[in-house]
Amino acid sequence: MFNSAFDAIVPLLCVTLAALASMSAEAFRGKGERMPIGGLGIVGLAGAAVSCVLLWNRNTSSFGVIVADNFGLFVTMTLIIVGLLTIMFSSQVLDLHDLPRGEYYTLVLFAIAGMIMMATANDLLVLFIALEIMSLAVYVLTGIRRDDQRSSEAAFKYFLLGAFSSAFFLYGIAFTYGVTGSTRLDRVGTFLAAQSMADNPLLLVALGLLLVGFAFKISAVPFHMWTPDAYEGAPAIVTGFMSTGVKAAAFAAFARVFLSAFEPFSADWAPVVWVIAAATMILGTVVGVAQSNLKRMLAYSSIAHGGYLLVGLVAANQVGKAAILFYLLAYAVTNLAAFGVIAMLGARDRANDELRDYAGLWQSHPALAALMTVCLLSLGGIPPTVGFIGKWYIFSAAVGSGYYGLAIIGVLTSVISVFFYLRVVVMMYMAERDGAPALPRVGAVGMTALAIAIFAIFYLGILPTAVLDLAAASISTIF
Amino acid sequence: MDGWLGVLIMIGLGIGFAGVMVGLSLLLGPKNPTPEKLAPYECGMAAVGDARERHSVKFYLVAMIFLLFDIEVAFLYPWALALRDLGWPGFVQIVTFFLILLVGYVYVWRKGVLDWGPVSSRVRSQRPKAA
Amino acid sequence: MPETLVFYLLAALAIGASAMVIGQRNPMYSVMMLIASFGALAALYIQLDAPFVAVAQIIIYAGAIMVLFLFVVMLLNAPQEDRAEWDRSHPLRQPGVTRFGTLMALLLVIELTWALTGPGRAVESGAAPVSSVREVGRVLFTDYMFAFEATSILILVAMLGAVLLARREGEQP
Numbered sequence: 101m102f103n104s105a106f107d108a109i110v111p112l113l114c115v116t117l118a119a120l121a122s123m124s125a126e127a128f129r130g131k132g133e134r135m136p137i138g139g140l141g142i143v144g145l146a147g148a149a150v151s152c153v154l155l156w157n158r159n160t161s162s163f164g165v166i167v168a169d170n171f172g173l174f175v176t177m178t179l180i181i182v183g184l185l186t187i188m189f190s191s192q193v194l195d196l197h198d199l200p201r202g203e204y205y206t207l208v209l210f211a212i213a214g215m216i217m218m219a220t221a222n223d224l225l226v227l228f229i230a231l232e233i234m235s236l237a238v239y240v241l242t243g244i245r246r247d248d249q250r251s252s253e254a255a256f257k258y259f260l261l262g263a264f265s266s267a268f269f270l271y272g273i274a275f276t277y278g279v280t281g282s283t284r285l286d287r288v289g290t291f292l293a294a295q296s297m298a299d300n301p302l303l304l305v306a307l308g309l310l311l312v313g314f315a316f317k318i319s320a321v322p323f324h325m326w327t328p329d330a331y332e333g334a335p336a337i338v339t340g341f342m343s344t345g346v347k348a349a350a351f352a353a354f355a356r357v358f359l360s361a362f363e364p365f366s367a368d369w370a371p372v373v374w375v376i377a378a379a380t381m382i383l384g385t386v387v388g389v390a391q392s393n394l395k396r397m398l399a400y401s402s403i404a405h406g407g408y409l410l411v412g413l414v415a416a417n418q419v420g421k422a423a424i425l426f427y428l429l430a431y432a433v434t435n436l437a438a439f440g441v442i443a444m445l446g447a448r449d450r451a452n453d454e455l456r457d458y459a460g461l462w463q464s465h466p467a468l469a470a471l472m473t474v475c476l477l478s479l480g481g482i483p484p485t486v487g488f489i490g491k492w493y494i495f496s497a498a499v500g501s502g503y504y505g506l507a508i509i510g511v512l513t514s515v516i517s518v519f520f521y522l523r524v525v526v527m528m529y530m531a532e533r534d535g536a537p538a539l540p541r542v543g544a545v546g547m548t549a550l551a552i553a554i555f556a557i558f559y560l561g562i563l564p565t566a567v568l569d570l571a572a573a574s575i576s577t578i579f
Numbered sequence: 580m581d582g583w584l585g586v587l588i589m590i591g592l593g594i595g596f597a598g599v600m601v602g603l604s605l606l607l608g609p610k611n612p613t614p615e616k617l618a619p620y621e622c623g624m625a626a627v628g629d630a631r632e633r634h635s636v637k638f639y640l641v642a643m644i645f646l647l648f649d650i651e652v653a654f655l656y657p658w659a660l661a662l663r664d665l666g667w668p669g670f671v672q673i674v675t676f677f678l679i680l681l682v683g684y685v686y687v688w689r690k691g692v693l694d695w696g697p698v699s700s701r702v703r704s705q706r707p708k709a710a
Numbered sequence: 711m712p713e714t715l716v717f718y719l720l721a722a723l724a725i726g727a728s729a730m731v732i733g734q735r736n737p738m739y740s741v742m743m744l745i746a747s748f749g750a751l752a753a754l755y756i757q758l759d760a761p762f763v764a765v766a767q768i769i770i771y772a773g774a775i776m777v778l779f780l781f782v783v784m785l786l787n788a789p790q791e792d793r794a795e796w797d798r799s800h801p802l803r804q805p806g807v808t809r810f811g812t813l814m815a816l817l818l819v820i821e822l823t824w825a826l827t828g829p830g831r832a833v834e835s836g837a838a839p840v841s842s843v844r845e846v847g848r849v850l851f852t853d854y855m856f857a858f859e860a861t862s863i864l865i866l867v868a869m870l871g872a873v874l875l876a877r878r879e880g881e882q883p
Contacts, residue, residue: 123683123686165856226857236864236868301825304825638784639876645774649773650774656847657846657850661845672859675862676858683866687873
């Protein structure tokens, strides 16, 4: 292999070029002509995946601002999987609602490019631009169903609050730059290691503002207000994409900034994140129990899962850091598959996302009901699925660092959450289908994607060692 | 801070000129108002309806596209001034930047955002389809 | 101390105009006040020896963004902001919420004042002061090269999103 300054951005370039290509293809597409733009995206993502494998363990960096260390590459791989599954699930949904295919795929690819940039950025300024690329694309995707009022409202709420939080984040970057004189994370870290918080209250302000910005993106309490509305209003497949991709990218950046550059001040931020983690787990679970809309329920479940991930961040030991990476992958595959099922069961005039729409699903769609059950059990953390392994490692990391309180809250909320996941399962298998219109059939591409996801859930649940070792190897490079 | 005095003088001249013109016509002009003179001037026609009409979303779209290309062009100023220091690497960078945005320009053009009015869209639909 | 005097004058203008933006009932006047606020900010940037930021402020904010704002105001066609009935019944308009928001804003001001006037505010930052437009260009195309190229992608996404969301219904080819 030849070495060059561009090595570290190759995965990013693959996805970006695919996005530019699909945008050009859409521009030159004739009226009514069909083009395999989704295939273009798959090619780009596959290229990115191959380059990730080639870059593994090489620890390259480009221009000093993008680093392809193992941590970034692990998250990049997770994001590529999210992208591939999303594209495979989308095809049927796009046809159903007559959505603009070319623009949809272009936005998904741009969003993934932004996410990869976030996961590998070593500079706060690049991090901000990446965050904005990702966010803008996802805002538009949220509102892409222009005939649907809920979709537009969701996009509007998400956009307003998102822009507000971006301002907080940018303000935090400005203060960090003002105090340390650099936006590069490594230089910020070196500077901060020689400082103490008492010397400089401005650092406290910077830390707080950055925390608010990140907490919003991972929808941690009390910055979660937008999540239920945005997740419920967006098309189901977009909800799946943003609840996994955005969360993974934001968490990767969160971990990189707080566990490397701001590591010297962990005594200052850890108690705050402790409280946020506890509140996020409790609120996500308790409010989730009361929901009757499946998408809204999964939105609260996604908030709760963000809380579990924060536990790993607070614990901040070797197990905890590896557990964050593993959990991100586990959650991404499981949650995306669950939303894929909801998306593909949607009809043209009916979203079919209420809990009672799933009554007797077992009779009409036996395979789909079984797959959905696996996803829900994995989200609930029941062995032998991947959700169990992920939670196990997160909580053992918390115990290892002496955070017994968080571990207890985590286990208790997990137990409660099983109640609302099981409620859907009971609905699918025990209830009778009474008079509701029949659910549509699911296409072959979508079923293939679901099968892949289910295989991953079981494989990672039963034989997690290989991937756990990869996760453990990933964190050794930066922390 | 130096060298901004000229700008200040220019702003002063602008405000002063406008103020003097309006002030002089207030002071020296004969005042003989009639209802017709007080009505808003609309090319000599009698005013029809309210000026506050709902504008087409097309205006907004064009303003948005203008804003984005305006930001693009704003990056040209520092590049042009640092041209000699930057040399070819700087040239390659600005060309890359513009090539990426060219994709957006082609997209906007092809999607007919820049077309205005029913005539051009009719011409578009009669054109043979691109392969 | 004429410079200090000019600073306080411009700062007062910026803050006053910004306050008027949210105080006005007529959105058209709000937009005009916003232009005044942007102008005062541009002058402040000149005082800070940042001419590029000042000129960009005029070209992009007072120019392009204001045009956009005006079109949005004309598009929404709302001559009086508080005519809509949802305005009063909206949960964010209730006194408790408003007071809470004001309290948080005040807290932020107090916190910033405390942090900026507290000990250790005179940190020697490692960054060399960048003043002239030429210097900005040099730094932008060397140190911040990647961020610059990434900005083009950001602009592209914004363009795609604007076209996609603002295109009229039934215009999809």
